[in-house]
Amino acid sequence: SVKFLGTGSFLPGETITNKELLNKFPIDSTDKWIQENLGIKQRHFAKPSIAASHLGYEAARLAIEKAGIHPKDLDRILFCSSTSDWTSPAAASNVQALLHADCPAEDKQVACSSFIFGLDHGMRLIATGLRYVLVIGADVKSRFTREDDTRLLPIFADGAGAVVLSACKKEEGLLFCELWTDGTKVNN
Numbered sequence: 001s002v003k004f005l006g007t008g009s010f011l012p013g014e015t016i017t018n019k020e021l022l023n024k025f026p027i028d029s030t031d032k033w034i035q036e037n038l039g040i041k042q043r044h045f046a047k048p049s050i051a052a053s054h055l056g057y058e059a060a061r062l063a064i065e066k067a068g069i070h071p072k073d074l075d076r077i078l079f080c081s082s083t084s085d086w087t088s089p090a091a092a093s094n095v096q097a098l099l100h101a102d103c104p105a106e107d108k109q110v111a112c113s114s115f116i117f118g119l120d121h122g123m124r125l126i127a128t129g130l131r132y133v134l135v136i137g138a139d140v141k142s143r144f145t146r147e148d149d150t151r152l153l154p155i156f157a158d159g160a161g162a163v164v165l166s167a168c169k170k171e172e173g174l175l176f177c178e179l180w181t182d183g184t185k186v187n188n
Contacts, residue, residue, distance in 0.1 A: 008062025043157030
């Protein structure tokens with residue numbers, strides 16, 4: 001079994017409420033509708049100079065601190081994002097450098113489910129004998145929506161979360177993660 005030894009999260013910039021978003025962008029909606037139908041009251045947008053790896057680093061730093069370990073103790077870093085800094089090298093490399101870690105670091109891009117796929121991968125790495133695996137989910141989705149996109153602009157925002165995984169007794173932790181993909185819907 002695998003447990004969360006430490007967790008961390010990070011939200012960039014100022015809080016943007018639904019009302020502020022609706023005043024700033026030409027979205028045909030209301031604060032009430034967004035809250036009732038999407039469950040969102042506020043969001044955060046990162047400044048243009050801030051990359052997904054920067055958000056991931058901040059969340060990772062907190063997760064490592066709460067886990068009570070040192071970045072050099074990490075056996076693997078999995079950076080999960082659909083808005084990675086670049087395609088090569090892996091943005092995980094930037095997180096590794098910022099943390100002063102020296103373990104393998106890799107990106108995982110599976111759209112909105114990237115973190116869940118990373119969690120599954122991390123659990124399997126722990127099961128094969130690694131001691132500490134850092135799984136980070138970080139996105140700067142606000143950069144990939146149009147200002148007039150009433151469907152996605154209220155939903156997509158920026159932030160990061162991270163967990164340090166380690167082994168534990170079977171009755172204490174996560175037992176399994178089940179993944180599923182339906183590639184037949186790609187062109188629908």
